[in-house]
Amino acid sequence: MSHTSLLSSLTRAEDRDDWHALNTDLDFRKEVVLACRELVDTAYGQGDELALWNLHDILARIYDDDFGPPGVDRADKETQPIHRDIAAVLEKAVLERELADITDDEVSSYPEDPDAYVTWLKARIGDHGSRRHPLYREYLRNEAGVEEFRFFLAQESNLDPRFDDILALMQLGVSGQQKLELAANYWDEMGNGDPADVHTAMFARALRTVGADDAYIAKNQLLETRISGNLSACLALSRRHYLKAVGFMGVTEYMVPIRFRDFVDGWRRAGLPEDGVRYHELHIGIDAQHASGWFKNVVKPLIRDDPRSGREIATGALIRLNSSLRYLDAVLAHLRTATERPN
Structure with missing residues (x-):
């Protein structure tokens, strides 16, 4: 064959x-x-x-x-x-x-005290190029119009519609603080029991607002988008990758508030309908809480129980940071090139 x-x-x-x-x-x-x-x-x-x-x-x-x-x-x-x-x-x-993009020093030189570990990991995230990327800070905030938001949301569908299922999978086999934190996060994804507030439904409304249907998404997703989505699925589906998934998803939660603030400001600047931005605006506050809870109730107990977990968590975090940087670079380059094309 x-x-x-x-x-x-x-x-x-x-x-x-x-x-x-x-x-x-x-x-x-x-x-x-x-x-x-x-x-x-x-x-x-x-x-x-x-x-x-x-x-x-x-x-x-x-x-x-x-x-x-x-x-x-x-x-x-x-x-x-x-x-x-x-x-x-x-x-x-x-x-x-x-x-291959991660050095041994990046994932081994961490403190074993849980509080110090979280401080160390947050510093790694804060110093990375994907933390305050110009796609959000400049382009979406100040320049993008409806066509650009349509294309961008098509790329974002690589993870957002599955995040609730990923959280459900991550709860398997864990207990105590970890399980409760993951469950609380999952219940928020479920709209706290209100079908209209289920986050996947709200994200679907954002897609509909800009006309990003399934056919458009399938036609317009970039390779780096596909890679990013596959990485999240790979880490979530395999229990042996649980610790990497903790780092990967923890970074995702931690970076959402500042990114989505730029998204919301750009959306309103472009005059797009309010109903379509509810998903992103809601996550500015919710994910700030979830990121704090994730570090406190998921990461710290893991480090406390077995400091060796720190290497795997850091590896997952860096996979997310590095792949996110490539993804954001690719999306921004595509949008810049598309904008520069003559009509």
């Missing part, structure tokens, strides 16, 4: 018997793994951008299945053996790419 035919193999099986036949065909599964390795080599070893797109399209399709709604039609389709064969190879390559 060529790596170019790997994507089509994901849709090859239609029913229970098809999937059973593929799952029990060990020669086929070996071909799939070899094709994945070839794809990894082409994408990362040879720097082929089309192969990188294919790699992340395949992962995104698997994650769409993982996060997809349940139903009778899925009840007897056992997709996991082959999906996990593929994801194991591709995820390893994606994470190795991220880890």
